[in-house]
Amino acid sequence: MQSYSTGFVLTRQSRDYQGQTEVILWVKTEQGPVRLVVAGDKPVCFVPEEQQQQAEQLLAQAQISATWRQVGLKTYQHKPVVACYNQTVRDAHQVSQVLATNGVTCFESDIRLADRFLMERFIRGGIVFTGDSIQKQGYVEYRNVKAKAAEFQPQLSMVSLDIECSEKGILYSVGLHSDADSRVIMVGDPTSVKEAEQQTWIQWVSDEKSLLLALEAWFQRYDPDIIIGWSVIDFDFRLLLKRAEWHKLPFRIGRGNQTPHWRQSNKNSHQGFITIPGRVVLDGIDTLKTATYNFRSWSLESVSQELLGEGKAIHNVHDRMAEINHMFRHDKLSLAHYNLQDCKLVTRIFEHTHLLDFVIERSRLTGVELDRVGGSVAAFTNLYLPQLHRAGYVAPNLDSDNWIASPGGYVMDSKPGLYESVLVLDFKSLYPSIIRSFRIDPMGLVEGLLLEEGKADNQAIAGFRGGRFHREKHFLPKMIEELWQARDQAKRDGEKAFSQAIKIIMNSFYGVLGSSGCRFFDHRLASSITMRGHEIMKMTRELIESQGYEVIYGDTDSTFVSLKQAHTAEDADEVGQQLVEYINGWWQKHLDDEYGLVSALEIEYETHYHKFLMPTIRGQETGSKKRYAGLIDRNGQQQIVFKGLETVRTDWTPLAQEFQQTLYHKVFHNEDVEDYIRDYVERAQQGEFDDKLVYRKRLRRKLVEYQKNVPPHVRAARLADEINAQLGRPLQYQHGGWIEYLITLNGPEPAESRKSTIDYQHYIDKQIKPVAEGILPFIGKDFEELIAPQMGLF
Known part of the structure; x- marks a missing residue:
């Protein structure tokens, strides 16, 4: 009797070997790493039954062997399909090419063999297996x-x-930091370093080739499951593999002494992907983005400063390179410390944000690979496709030619003003709750449209733009309900990474259904979600105003409610809870009476702003959208929340941000602002804030591509590279990147090499004045009048 073992899938690959396929899964078990080899699993695609004869003739002419089988599946158009099986992955690729070229429709030919093996068995990370060991x-x-x-x-x-x-x-050198071992493998002679014998964490090697061999030996000895780093794929591993190739080394850092496989995203992209058998590579930047983190700058220094309160002292790329070169030649011990510190910072960022827990939970929920960047479409496919097959359907192909945009989230026209006591009410996961409540589902749409008009009223729920959804035949509402319950439990258990993973997955389902890059896209699906959202938000506004309050703004799932006069925190909380109870009760009754449905809509009382500013669009009287500021109580202290304003935007200077934060604090606390504004302008003109005048902007294209419109940051970048060329340094900005610059009397100049006098009037007119004019009219003051006497002094 065979015994069973349990583990977690780390990596998956498929290959052709001796005339058949092999699916290779590296699995981590409690006993250690395991390699599972599944031989002979046949790649499959599906062809409409009416095209089978033509397909067989085409494959016979191309001398490609295939096996055909009736599988009882049909297309979304209710036409039966047959399965076409092949012996090898190579044959399967040729089949899809031959058939597509000759007008034969081929479904699901893009599903990778290893992915299909796992998803059809509902294996999502966790796996139980048996076999001959x-x-x-x-x-x-x-x-x-x-x-x-x-x-x-x-x-x-x-x-x-x-x-x-x-x-x-x-x-x-190469730095390595783990619980098992921390070291720096360094090219150099230890006898040249003082107290070298005490630095046991430095492993000295004679040359670059020896360094690569030592790194290879380290992986074989310590055998980690996960490799993390900062730009670790596109920089560190790209260079390591390039240098290994130059030295003609196989670089066997994978499990089973296997070599990594590198592939480029495409010819026009710098992004690459690496596969290391049995090991997962997680780039810190990509993984944080997948977990929906966002930072002003993605440099390791900036992110570690923001998250951990520490970073590195070297910021300028030229100073950094010069210092590294100097340390390598004259102070290798300092370089080793510097190298290992980078490793430790990345480890601490992963620990602080629970990133490894996050990717594990995402894989357990959806079955996507641990290192999958983004991956919402893949996650949805993994979850949905096996259920669709069991309901008798094959998945549709991508149909981007027929893509029709769906309306975005509801954004209400705002009512500008400076308000006392504003409440924010949020619908909890509005789009997922709409999917649950109104049974929105890809197969449900197919089945709903299949119903005859007479029966549709009882068995289907009307959507938008011609959509109609079957009341019983669907999967997505139940998938979301299970995720919802799991998230509520994760919150109760304090499992933040699990809760965040579920939230991202649930919220991604709408985006997937509205994306032309998803095989399940149909504009009736996405529109039935967003347009229902519009309807719900508009009706909710009416419900709130029927209670005597004023809705001043609404955005996607949030409604901002003015209580029309100042309320204490306790009174505001009581009003908020009363509104929540009333609105949720109304929607429950409405969905039951109107549609015979159970409402999953749930509005929550989110925030009470003691003071709240809804500004106008700059230079207009119309209220702005997605831009506001408010004074709240948080952790026993009052603080100002900024949304979309200069303080939280990366394209405004620290000068404007500091000025705004202080000015708003004074206005919200009814303090005098006139002296503060005059003093701030005067000190700015006298040069006291020169360190706060730096703009930082991103070059999103190559420098040569800016022709007709040449904005200030591009002019500064060109000047910076002219100076780099004069000094014999590498050009820094030709292919994009971030540039820091100031505005001078001679125009924009790079911060690192400014020569001209700063144009202080520019900063008053373009940084201080717009911030002031965003709030002063609401307290009856004018910026130009306030500073006019001061301007006369200069």
């Missing part, structure tokens, strides 16, 4: 594998990796 060096291999889904929470080992190199890409 073979003990190998460092792992166990299983053949004749049988596998199914299991619940398993893995304990994964992690190493943070960072390299230091010359400007020409010659390796100096």
Whole structure:
């Protein structure tokens, strides 16, 4: 009797081997790493039954063998399909090319073999398996594998990796930081370093080739599951593989002494992807973005300062490169400290944000790979496709040619003003709750449209733009209900990473259904979600105003309610709870009476702003959207929340941001602002704030591509690279990047090499004045009048 083992899928690949396929899964178990080899799983695609004969003739002419089978599936157009099986992945690729070229429709030919093997068994990370085991060096291999889904929470080992190199890409050192071992592998002679014998964490090697071999040996010895770093794929591993290739080294850092596989995203993209058998590479930047983090700058220094309150002292790329070169030649011990510090910062960022927990939970929920960046379409496909097959359908193909845009989220015209006591009421996960309440679902749309008009009234729910959804035949509402319940439980248990993963997945479903990059896209699906959202928001406004309050703004799922006079925190909370109870009760009754449905709509009382500013669009009297500021109580203290204003925008200077924060504080606390504004303008003109005048903007294109319209930051970048060329330094901005610059009397100049006098009037007119004019009219004051006497002094 075979025994069963349980583990977690780390990596998945498929290949052709000796005339058949192999799906190879590296799995982490409590006993260690395991390699599962599933042989002979056949790639499959589906062809309309009416085109089978033509397809068989085309494949015979191309001398491609295939096996055909009736599988009882049909298309969304209710036409039966047959399955076309192939012996190898190579044959399957040729089949889809031959058939597509000759006008034969081929469904699901793009589903990768390893993905299909896992998703059809509902394996999402956790896996239970059995088979014939073979003990190998460092792992166990299983053949004749049988596998199914299991619940398993893995304990994964992690190493943070960072390299230091010359400007020409010659390796100096590699830093490695993990619980098992922390070290720097450094090219150099230890006898030249004082007290070298005490630095046991530095491993000295004679040259670059020896460094690569030492790194290879480190991976074989310490055997980590996860490799993390900062731009670790597109910089560190890209260079490591390039240098290994130059030295003609196989660079066997994968499990089973296997080599990494590198592929480029496309010819026009710098982004690459790396596969290391048995190990997962997580880039800190990409993983934070997938977890919906956002930062003013994505440099390791900036992110670590913002999250951890520490970073590195070197910011300028030229100073950094010069200092690294100097340390390598004259102070290798300092370079080793610097190298390892980078590794430790990345590890601390992952720990602080629970990023590893997040990617594990995302994989457990959806089945996507741990290192999948973004991946909402893949997640939806993994969850939905197996259920669709069991309901008798094949998935549709991408149909981007027929893409029709759906309306976005509801944004109400705002009523500008400075208000006392404003409440914010938020619908909890509005789009997922609409999907649940109104049974919105890809297959439900197909089945709903299939109903005859007479029966549709009882068995279908009307959507928008001709959409109609079956009351019983659907999957997505139940999927969301289960995720919703899991998130509520995760919140109760304090599992922040799990809760965040669920929230992102739930909220991504609308985006997926509205994306032409998803095979399940249909504009009737997305429109039935967003347009229902518009309807709900408008009706909610009417309900609130019927209670005697004023709705001053609404945005997607949030409604801003003026209580028309100042309220204490206790009174405001009581009003908020009364409104929540009234609105939720009304929607429950309305959906039951009108549609015979149970409402999943749930509005919550979110915030009470003691003071609230809804500004106008700059230079107009019309109220702005997605821009406001308000004074709230948080953790026993009052603080101002800024949304969309200069303080939270990366394209405004620290001067404007500091000025705004202080000015708003004074206005919200009924303090005099006249002396503050005059004094701030005067001190700015006298040069006291020169360190706050730096603009920081991103070059989103190559420098040469800016022709007709040349904005200030582009002019500054061109000037910076002219100076770089004169000094014999590498050009820094030709292919994009971030530039820091100031406005001078001679125009924009790079901050690192400014020569001209600062244009202080520019900063008063373009930075201080717009901020002041955003709030002063609401307290009856005018910026120009306030500073007029001061201007006469200069």
